[in-house]
Amino acid sequence: MGIVEAILLSVITAATPLVIAALGELVTERSGVLNLGVEGMMVMGAVSAFAATQITGSPYLGILAGIACGAVFSQLFAFLTLTLVANQVATGLALTLLGLGASGMLGESFLGIQGIKLQPIAIPVLADIPVIGPLLFRQDIIFYLSIALVAGVHWFLFKSRAGLKLRAVGDSHASAHALGVNVIRTRYLAVMFGGACAGLAGAQLSLVYTPQWVENMSAGRGWIALALVVFSSWRPWRLIAGGYLFGAVSISQLHAQAFGLGIPSQLLSSLPYLATIIVLILISHNRRTTLINTPASLGKPFVPDR
Amino acid sequence: MKKLLLALASTAAVIGFASAAAAQEKAKVCFVYVGSKTDGGWTQAHDIGRLELEKALGDKIETQFLESVPEGPDAERAIERLARSGCGLIYTTSFGFMDATIKIAQKFPDVKFEHATGYKTAPNVATYNSRFYEGRYIQGVIAAKMSEKGVAGYIASFPIPEVVMGINSFVIGARSVNPDFKIKVVWANTWFDPGKEADAAKALVDQGVDILTQHTDTTAPMQVAAERGIKAFGQASDMIAAGPKTQLTAIVDTWGAYYIKRTQAFLDGKWETTSSWDGLKDGILTMAPYTNMPDDVKKLAEETEAKIKSGELKPFTGPLKKQDGSEWLAAGASSDDGTLLGMNFYVEGVDDQLPK
Numbered sequence: 001m002g003i004v005e006a007i008l009l010s011v012i013t014a015a016t017p018l019v020i021a022a023l024g025e026l027v028t029e030r031s032g033v034l035n036l037g038v039e040g041m042m043v044m045g046a047v048s049a050f051a052a053t054q055i056t057g058s059p060y061l062g063i064l065a066g067i068a069c070g071a072v073f074s075q076l077f078a079f080l081t082l083t084l085v086a087n088q089v090a091t092g093l094a095l096t097l098l099g100l101g102a103s104g105m106l107g108e109s110f111l112g113i114q115g116i117k118l119q120p121i122a123i124p125v126l127a128d129i130p131v132i133g134p135l136l137f138r139q140d141i142i143f144y145l146s147i148a149l150v151a152g153v154h155w156f157l158f159k160s161r162a163g164l165k166l167r168a169v170g171d172s173h174a175s176a177h178a179l180g181v182n183v184i185r186t187r188y189l190a191v192m193f194g195g196a197c198a199g200l201a202g203a204q205l206s207l208v209y210t211p212q213w214v215e216n217m218s219a220g221r222g223w224i225a226l227a228l229v230v231f232s233s234w235r236p237w238r239l240i241a242g243g244y245l246f247g248a249v250s251i252s253q254l255h256a257q258a259f260g261l262g263i264p265s266q267l268l269s270s271l272p273y274l275a276t277i278i279v280l281i282l283i284s285h286n287r288r289t290t291l292i293n294t295p296a297s298l299g300k301p302f303v304p305d306r
Numbered sequence: 307m308k309k310l311l312l313a314l315a316s317t318a319a320v321i322g323f324a325s326a327a328a329a330q331e332k333a334k335v336c337f338v339y340v341g342s343k344t345d346g347g348w349t350q351a352h353d354i355g356r357l358e359l360e361k362a363l364g365d366k367i368e369t370q371f372l373e374s375v376p377e378g379p380d381a382e383r384a385i386e387r388l389a390r391s392g393c394g395l396i397y398t399t400s401f402g403f404m405d406a407t408i409k410i411a412q413k414f415p416d417v418k419f420e421h422a423t424g425y426k427t428a429p430n431v432a433t434y435n436s437r438f439y440e441g442r443y444i445q446g447v448i449a450a451k452m453s454e455k456g457v458a459g460y461i462a463s464f465p466i467p468e469v470v471m472g473i474n475s476f477v478i479g480a481r482s483v484n485p486d487f488k489i490k491v492v493w494a495n496t497w498f499d500p501g502k503e504a505d506a507a508k509a510l511v512d513q514g515v516d517i518l519t520q521h522t523d524t525t526a527p528m529q530v531a532a533e534r535g536i537k538a539f540g541q542a543s544d545m546i547a548a549g550p551k552t553q554l555t556a557i558v559d560t561w562g563a564y565y566i567k568r569t570q571a572f573l574d575g576k577w578e579t580t581s582s583w584d585g586l587k588d589g590i591l592t593m594a595p596y597t598n599m600p601d602d603v604k605k606l607a608e609e610t611e612a613k614i615k616s617g618e619l620k621p622f623t624g625p626l627k628k629q630d631g632s633e634w635l636a637a638g639a640s641s642d643d644g645t646l647l648g649m650n651f652y653v654e655g656v657d658d659q660l661p662k
Contacts, residue, residue: 006512010505104342111344112525112547117533210500210526212548215342219499250502254509257492258459262659265465265493 007251008135012143013209015247017042017201020146021225022232022239023153024197030157030234031190032170032297036092037077039222040099041195045070045202047103050213051110053206059118063142063203070199071192073099078191082184085301096222104215115211118142142204147240149197154236166190170295173302183302198222231280234293238283246276335359335569336393337371338384340400341498347523347542348497349373351559352399352422358562359569366573377402382409389414395572397565398422401466407431418577420568423468425647427579434564437585438468439475439646440614441557441593442519443621445539446479447610448554448596449517450487451603452537459510460491461503461520461527465661467649469521474653475621476519479610481655490515491658500526511536517554528552537598544594555607556594563589583643587615622646627654 021038028035048069053062077095080086118140126137157163168176169186177183205221206213224246232238253268284290337356341349353371360369370393375384381403388396389410395418398407404424411419411431419431427433449458460476462469473491480487490513492506503522507530510518518538520527525548531538532549540546540556564584571577584590593611596604613619624635629652635641652660 003512006508010508010512014501014505104344108344112346114547115529205501210504210524210529212500212525212529214346214500214524215344216498217500219496219501221501251505251509254492254506255513257658258490258506258509258513258515260490260657260659264659265495265661269493269495 003255005131005135007248007255010251011244011247012135012139014251015243016143016146017204017209017221018225018228018246019239019243020142020149020204021198021201021222022228022243023146023149023236024194024201025226026229026232026234026236026239027153027157027166027197028190028194029229029298030170030295031166031187032173032295032300032302033078033081033187033191034088034092034299035074035077035095035191035194036089036226037074037095037099037222038194038198038225039218039220040096040103041070041073041198042099042202042205042222042225043103043216043218044073044099045199046206046217047107047110047202047213048199049203050115050206051107053116054110054113057116059116059207060141062116062207063118063200066199066203066206067196068199070202071196074191074195074198075188077195078188081301082187082191085303088299088301100216107213107215110213111215113213115206115213117211118207140208142200142208145200150236150240157236167295170297173297173300177302177304183304187302198225201225228276228280231277231284233280233284233290234295238280241283242276242280245279246272249275332366332368333395333573334391334393335367335369335572336388336396337369338375338381338388338396338398338400338403339371339373340377340402341374341523343371343373345498345523346525346545348559349399351542352397352561355561355565359565362562362566363569363573367569375403378406381406385410385419386413389417393417395420395569395577401468418572425581427581429579432568432578432580432582434568434580434582434584436559436561436590437583438557438559438591439471439621440586441591442472442475443479443614444593444607444610445519445555445557446476446481446487447483448599448603448607449476449519449539450480450483451606452554452599453487453515453517455514455516456484456487457515458487458489458517458519459507459513459515460489461506461510461518461522462491462493463497463522464495465493467647470652470660471646471649472521473656474649477653477655478621478626483606488655488657491656493661494522496522498523500524503527504530507531508534525549540594546594546597551598553594553597554599555596558592558594560589560592585614586611587617628652629654629656629660 045066049062049066052065053059080091081088120138120140123137127133165181169183173183228242232242249272339349343353372384397420399422401423407421421433423435424433494506504526507527511534516536518531520541525545528538528545528548532552537554540553544556546553596607620640622641624639625637626635628634
């Protein structure tokens, strides 16, 4: 295996959780809800995926547990902000704090236990293609899911009727409501999808990236995912560009250090952030398309008048 | 059911009474932790020390702790809260609590403070530290014996003297066995991020190192080493569970004895400001069992450890050159502690540029 392939393999592992979590948040925000609880939902997903894998012995059940836990946990946020119309920013932050604390408590008995790693699945024929095969077709199921999800969400948002309704809710909840769309239900579902994705991203952390459970193991990845959503101007495919670029620069800077290039490590450590921001600003420089893609009702509470 | 409730209620009453009575006489000893007490590394080692203290002096003291206290203004509030709540002796267990500890100590002259790994003292503030570098020297010796390629990977956290000292000691130890030994350093710029630590480990292995050591807090690098079939060293706690066939040894922090000694002095009214910097011989750090290595390497490691304990061997002893080739220590001369505690240069053999 050449060094380039080795780097690319690490990049894929590093980028996958960012892409998945950001994709969930993208759908949530497209419905007009800003959920800052990604970090909390992610770490809850990580702990429940790890716990379920340990108890059942199957990482696949672990993945399901991660998704389910993220989805259920997000409904707490949905209930507070959509039904009780609490402030979304404050509630989202609280969700993150709660998730970090609760996961630490739930995971206490799983500390220091050796994890079970989710094994890759080789896709017949394709996996034997040189270079691309081992990189793209000899991966674990979460990687395949991440790509399928991006394609699926793109289709859903821009080609399906339900997606059109969801975008309408995010752009102007009053108009959507007047047209007979159930704003609150749509948003509940969007928040739930966001939670499920964050949970899946968390499962990737504790089953693939580093198969173990330690407190706060998401280490800020939820916040990076949130930033990716904004910089991708709410377009699913751009998340892949942003997520992989971020991953690529983070991994390359470690290689540059190990290689002994002599560039200050503090500068190298900040490169992933700088590079991603610059590139995503460049690709979304057209103000008009950016405005069109920004959900106009983002973060605004909706109270249906009865 | 009723019986059970009654029994519970009466037990609760007894316990409540007992603790109320005890609170009258027992001195309160408090701890401020930077991480969670179950982090598997740095903070857990301090908490184990606290539990040993409770076990030893539990009839005379009670302990209290605050965990996951961020370094910075929050630390000041946390320490002040403990001081106000009647703590007589407060241990602040992270380098970044230094200024906060000094500031609160001025406000509460009757409370005693002990700050770990810092360098500022006051009439009621003592400092304590551990000579971790002694363990790293032994690791270097083992690495040079075990590595086929003669290159080790070093995952570092932040360029502070403590970490630089560790890198240098590792290299000096390794070069005492193999004068051509090299290390590659990767700065993760974090103490704690399993993903990033694993990425750094992968990068180093991909670039051809066959031994890994770390100065970060999680077992992620150990896991990567196990997966890639190379050897590695654990940090702060015994990490053998993460790599039963991988870990060569680990530096294990053992603070308990120090906490018992100092708290006893406090109870006896003999507490004084000190700057304690103990090492292997005092038992403030220990080496995890030497595993996954041939007998001759194990023997050499044990001998090295014995020599350090007896004082016969001091890791920072000349002839030593700095990275740029200039003389640092003449043959036979040992570095003074001040230079070590402010260390901001590499010794010869480190293949990295020190971040400034």
